[in-house]
Amino acid sequence: xxxxEFHNVVKEYRLRGGWHGRxxxxxxxxxxxxxxxxxxxxxxxSGSGKSTxxxxxxxxxxxxxxxxxxxxxPVQNRGAGLRQYRRDVQMVFQDPxxxxxxxxxxxxxxxxxxxxxxxxKTAEETDVAVAELLTRVRLDPEMAAKHxxxxxxxxxxxxxxxxxxxxxxxILVADEPVSMLDVSIRxxxxxxxxxxxxxxxxxxxxxxxxxxxARHFSDEILVMYQGEIVxxxxxxxxxxxxxxxxxxxxxxxxxxxxxxxxx
Amino acid sequence: MEQxxxxxxxxxxxxxxxxxxxxxxxxxxxxAGLIIAGAIALFGILGPLFLGDPxxxxxxxxxxxxxxxxxxxxxxxxxxxxxxxxxxxxxxxxGVLVGAMAIVASAFFGIxxxxxxxxxxxxxxxITNVMLVIPGLPLVIxxxxxxxxxxxxxxxxxxxxTSWAGGARxxxxxxxxxxxxxxxxxxxxxxxxxxxxxxxxxxxNLMPILASQMVFAVIFAILGxxxxxxxxxxxxxxxxxxxxxxxxxxxxxxxxGAWWWFVPPGLLIAVFGAALSLIxxxxxxxxxxxxxxxxxxxxxxxxxxxxxxxxxxxxxxxSS
Numbered sequence: 001x002x003x004x005e006f007h008n009v010v011k012e013y014r015l016r017g018g019w020h021g022r023x024x025x026x027x028x029x030x031x032x033x034x035x036x037x038x039x040x041x042x043x044x045x046s047g048s049g050k051s052t053x054x055x056x057x058x059x060x061x062x063x064x065x066x067x068x069x070x071x072x073x074p075v076q077n078r079g080a081g082l083r084q085y086r087r088d089v090q091m092v093f094q095d096p097x098x099x100x101x102x103x104x105x106x107x108x109x110x111x112x113x114x115x116x117x118x119x120x121k122t123a124e125e126t127d128v129a130v131a132e133l134l135t136r137v138r139l140d141p142e143m144a145a146k147h148x149x150x151x152x153x154x155x156x157x158x159x160x161x162x163x164x165x166x167x168x169x170x171i172l173v174a175d176e177p178v179s180m181l182d183v184s185i186r187x188x189x190x191x192x193x194x195x196x197x198x199x200x201x202x203x204x205x206x207x208x209x210x211x212x213x214a215r216h217f218s219d220e221i222l223v224m225y226q227g228e229i230v231x232x233x234x235x236x237x238x239x240x241x242x243x244x245x246x247x248x249x250x251x252x253x254x255x256x257x258x259x260x261x262x263x
Numbered sequence: 264m265e266q267x268x269x270x271x272x273x274x275x276x277x278x279x280x281x282x283x284x285x286x287x288x289x290x291x292x293x294x295a296g297l298i299i300a301g302a303i304a305l306f307g308i309l310g311p312l313f314l315g316d317p318x319x320x321x322x323x324x325x326x327x328x329x330x331x332x333x334x335x336x337x338x339x340x341x342x343x344x345x346x347x348x349x350x351x352x353x354x355x356x357x358g359v360l361v362g363a364m365a366i367v368a369s370a371f372f373g374i375x376x377x378x379x380x381x382x383x384x385x386x387x388x389x390i391t392n393v394m395l396v397i398p399g400l401p402l403v404i405x406x407x408x409x410x411x412x413x414x415x416x417x418x419x420x421x422x423x424x425t426s427w428a429g430g431a432r433x434x435x436x437x438x439x440x441x442x443x444x445x446x447x448x449x450x451x452x453x454x455x456x457x458x459x460x461x462x463x464x465x466x467x468n469l470m471p472i473l474a475s476q477m478v479f480a481v482i483f484a485i486l487g488x489x490x491x492x493x494x495x496x497x498x499x500x501x502x503x504x505x506x507x508x509x510x511x512x513x514x515x516x517x518x519x520g521a522w523w524w525f526v527p528p529g530l531l532i533a534v535f536g537a538a539l540s541l542i543x544x545x546x547x548x549x550x551x552x553x554x555x556x557x558x559x560x561x562x563x564x565x566x567x568x569x570x571x572x573x574x575x576x577x578x579x580x581x582s583s
Binding site for chain 1: 444445446448449450451452453454455463464467468
């Protein structure tokens with residue numbers, strides 16, 4: 001059982017230009033928690049600060065103020081503490097065309113985290129572990145020898161998921177994992193994520209702008225608007241009974257096949 | 264799931280042609296460049312082993328080619344062909360040394376600065392910019408005229424010092440774009456160390472640019488050294504194409520009509536420079552496929568017979 005908590009996290013970016021250094025508040029006083037075995041969806045439009053939250057969570061950015069706690073302990077952002085944290089918290093990036101290095105094979109992408117986190121030592125162990133990871137994301141183990149440009153978007157995103165699973169994390173952040181994929185294969189990737197979440201008892205932060213999949217795949221929804229979480233609660237409640245005007249607007253905008261148009 | 268269906272088929276296709284994972288564009292330019300440069304390099308490496316002492320004086324002075332001397336002799340009766348072989352070796356050594364040093368320096372200042380950012384980047388950029396505005400050849404002349412004992416290594420060092428800055432600027436710009444790629448962030452998330460991200464994730468993607476910079480640095484070095492040697496500031500006691508030209512000039516080769524003395528080194532400089540430029544062009548085409556398409560389109564236009572255009576009715580009038 002692991003929990004990851006954000007306590008009053010603020011992230012400001014200093015903007016260049018002009019006489020006065022202006023600041024942009026990307027994330028304003030955000031608090032939430034992710035638990036093993038549960039999926040939390042973070043919903044909001046572009047520019048609302050969703051991806052900044054992902055970066056803060058992955059320690060790619062440092063918060064201006066506030067605390068990030070893992071199992072009740074503040075996350076260290078260097079040294080062995082960070083290494084341990086990286087083993088426990090992993091991320092799937094948005095764009096599978098950018099998140100895999102075009103120079104390296106799929107095998108390299110999967111072998112590195114395995115070796116870094118001591119999951120495989122010898123070459124044979126690594127090969128076996130890589131094949132096993134590929135099978136888990138329902139790819140042919142033969143694909144280890146391929147380069148990213150030889151694969152489709154869906155296959156690449158599966159590789160990215162496999163890479164995130166390699167250190168056997170407790171918490172997985174999925175930053176719009178299907179927004180760059182073809183509509184026809186989105187459901188396959190999302191179902192895969194959901195299956196893995198159940199099998200591994202992962203805590204998942206599913207970042208998206210799609211209310212329908214957020215409701216379907218997550219237990220809890222956080223609605224983000226201009227850097228703030230404006231509404232949070234169990235999925236059905238947030239969607240069916242939205243309190244904040246922005247959530248109401250979002251729910252209205254989502255296509256509803258049951259509602260008949262008054263023509 | 265279409266992926267699972269697709270996968271075995273794709274792997275079966277890969278099994279049929281195992282080695283052909285990337286179709287390398289093989290252009291005539293690259294082949295011509297490699298063959299010419301390779302032949303000259305081979306001459307420089309093997310020639311000195313078979314040909315005699317370039318400094319040996321004989322009584323057969325200023326003899327035209329023939330009579331056992333393939334390229335004739337100099338004013339003091341030295342074998343031009345033997346000199347040429349040693350000069351080729353000397354010039355290529357300088358070229359390779361400078362190329363290696365310049366590429367290491369520009370990679371260090373360009374890539375490391377851009378990746379780390381902040382004050383390191385500012386400092387490295389400042390150094391690069393200062394080196395960039397210092398005029399190269401005059402500085403080389405000043406330095407090499409002050410140093411009394413000029414070895415090959417010193418000349419190479421001085422040439423490298425003045426030639427790395429441009430490459431560093433290019434590498435910095437590309438690294439700035441690469442460091443923000445998702446795959447770099449993904450390796451950080453995986454827990455990779457900074458130096459490993461630089462060496463394993465970023466550097467390979469810079470390879471074509473590094474190769475092109477290196478080729479450019481070699482051309483610059485050989486021409487620069489030839490210039491220095493020609494005005495008598497080259498490495499002392501080392502034969503290079505430039506020093507051959509220097510001695511030919513001193514020996515009044517042009518006035519005496521001894522073309523076999525100055526034409527071979529001059530020609531080799533030009534041909535080797537051209538060969539490296541051909542290689543550089545084809546590397547450029549690999550980096551930027553658009554260039555290749557333009558070349559192909561141009562070639563197609565050349566190869567298309569003119570009469571074909573006339574057979575298409577209407578186009579003639581609308582175009583004119």
